[in-house]
Amino acid sequence: MRIQVKVTPRAKRPHIELTAAGALAVKVREPATDGRANAAVIEAVAGHFGVAKRAVTIVHGQTSRHKLVEIQS
DSSP: OEEEEEEEOSOSSOEEEEOTTSOEEEEOSSOSSTTHHHHHHHHHHHHHHTOOGGGEEEEEOTTSSEEEEEEOO
16 A cells, blocks of 8 residues: 655654545654654554554655655555
8 A cells, every 4th residue: 555645854742644635644753864754754654554664665755755655564
């Protein structure tokens, strides 16, 4: 399954919510440096869907706030 994700790094309170456009809005505490925010996004999405972190990959948007994430089950 592939989903669109909008990431907000350095958020005060990390959480995931569904946007009106059908994408996920993922807020993480980590800054967007050295891939730390991407790792936090993978961990958050994996926890939200109840899959292992290795089952979640960022397909497109490594350096963007708008990402395409693939979840394998």
